[in-house]
Amino acid sequence: MKLNNEEINRYSRHLTLPEVGMAGQLELKESSVLMIGAGGLGSPLGMYLGAVGVGKIGLVDFDVVDHTNLHRQIAHTTSDEGRPKVESLRDTILAGNPNIEVEIHNIRLARDNVLELFKQYDIIADGSDNFETRYLINDAAYFSKKPLVSAAIFRFQGQITIFSPEAGGPCYRCLYSEPPPASLVPN
């Protein structure tokens, strides 16, 4: 794999950083990341992963853009209202960097589709908004041997970590063995 001249120019500030360089930029181009959630966390996550040149980004979400999303889900604009979030986010990412590939999955992640999907990507990034999906993603990432970069927010607090049992680290169930009872889940 090689960078074309437009890409060399686009990524030149990266190429001159010793921590990235041509080898690193090619690694980014050859990598693939599956993002679950195209909302508040997914917006900046997808926009940055796209801009820096991650070669393939997968987006999973089944929601549509609502007026009340606009103040914080910054990839979506007023004219995107009513569109599937994955389409709106894909368009924003590709407008920023047309050199990459964005695959959209306008589906609810479930037991019968998750493993097939995870197989196609190197890294999983969880920005989902419920416990069922988070435990599903954790277990599927473990069985697929894929590192899981996990972020969650509540009101004014955020939690970020990487679950990577493959690398000797813990998984989500090591951190929290069970979800809160539905009656205690603050919404």
Next chain:
Amino acid sequence: MGVVIEIPSALKQYVNDQDEVEVSGSSVEEAIGALVAEYTELKVNLFDENGKIRSFINVYLNDDDIRYADGLKSEVQDGDSIQIVPSVAGGCSTVKNS
């Protein structure tokens, strides 16, 4: 000077919206016991019926999980900090009401 317990935003409503509460005690159990004695509604949120910390709540003493020290019996000293960290699952901090 006592032990400072940091309260996560998910539980702040039970402690008059405070970010942290200072208590005294010589173990994590005593410190948290003093907290729930003052703010009784917290108890069912933190402990199960056997008096164990609920599995969706972690308690850290000076940044390490008490499960890997002596649990609730872990000793504390003045100046220590206890952090209560519940499991959260939000992706976009929506206030979705019922």
Next chain:
Amino acid sequence: MLPGVVGLIQATEVIKLILDRGAPLIGRLLLYDAMKMNFKEVRVRKDPECVLCGDNPSVTELIDYEAFCDVPLPGAEVPEEIDEAAYELSPQEFKAAMDQDPSAVLVDVRESFEWDICKIDGAQLLPLSSFEPATSGLNQEDSIYLYCYKGKRSMLALKELKKAGFKKLKNLSGGIDLWAEEVDSDMPQY
């Protein structure tokens, strides 16, 4: 703005994994608090008893996650099972019933920050978070008309009132959100 900060940290960690550079957030949970504007880090260890990645795993394939996450809170009061439909009124029915009921008392059980956004004229605020029939000041002789945002929280309050002996109870089905759509088009929706 919180998701912006957290999503960018997540992006940074993804890029570091790809480039295999720096110290990844493996075994560390980073806690960000926008109000205090601080970052804290706590240690996360691999649990040898973990049912998935521990020494004797019992979860060896994907499970039913809906069932796994549907856990009741032990020791907590379970709201009484009642025939909810018997108390539900559509926004139009709710308004009509209230208009011709001289003993109607309208109660809003949302939280005060929601009350500040919009409310139905004539309502009194009794947030569910601190709702107690005994101290609510409500009278069993009156007809109590309850509403919240979508109709679920007011049903919980209704059940508490019913348990306390109240008989004349009505719930606004769909809450103030549906009311704004079907009765009061000037009311903002949130």
